[in-house]
Amino acid sequence: MSSQFTEASSVTEKSSLAAAQLPQALRRRNTIETWAFLIPGILFQLTWGWFPLVMSFILSFTDGKLIRSDQFVGFDNYRHLLTDTLVSDTYYNTLVYSGLGLVLTFALPIIVAIFIMEMPKKIVYLMMFLWFLPLSGITSLILTKYFYDPHYGLYQYIFVNLLHLPPQKFLSDPHLVMFWIVFPSVLFFGPGLLYMATLQGIPTSYFEASEVEGAGFWRKIWTITLPRLRPIIYLSLLFAIVGALQPFDAPQILTGGNPPESRTSMMYVFDLIKQFRFSDAAALSTLTFVISMGLAALFRLVFKDDPDA
16 A cells, blocks of 8 residues: 555656656747747848948948058048038938938828728728739839830820820939939838728727717827827838938939939949948948937937837
8 A cells, every 4th residue: 555655656746847847848949949040030130230230330440442451540531521522412312312201101101091091992902902012122113214214204194195294304303303213112112001001900999989979080080090000100200210311222223323413322332332432431331320320219219208109
């Protein structure tokens, strides 16, 4: 009898020990699986993100010569940039691009998405499909460049044959070139799909309850729609601010820097690299990065007390 009791106690102790070790084994396995997924992403970010950033920062304080070892020159490259009129001109063009971009590709899609969601379901699904067309950014820009052709482009046909307006210069107009560069972003790169997906997630019971209380169209937008969109709006605005000083693809593909009013700071960096002025290019890139991060930090500081920011 006692031997059976001892054997039963031994089995119970082993079961308790195994039960105690089970959470440890699960935690160890979860940790291994977590790092197995994280390590490739971390290595990719370090290799293609932070390493070039650090090397560019170091290069900005040297003379950047390829034929011999780099010589430390302190802040000479930055002082040279501050006296370069092309830097101020390209930064001005970049600010114009950024301002138009925030209005056309950030604010306008919010308004468009809200009004589209009030339309029949078929139109809503059609617009979501058009906004989500699987076209790469480069492909869209090349297609847009043909649309802007002053002789046989689609936009010229619309202006002249349908609207009976004078022929437009489009990308050759120094006064409106930035507007025409930003305009395609509304169709191809705007966050409209993100806003529409968020709007679809708002329970219809909220709108039905507000209608029972006598709320009109604008009142529902102000009290229900916009508050629900706030987290997405803040996130989109933060990304827009970070990328505001880094436009390159659209102006480079559509104009190539001609007229000069379409030349942005990142295009000037590209030109400096082609001229083998690597240290100046690194200094301008670093300066742009610092300004972008400063704007992002200012944004976070202004909205630090907002739980949705």
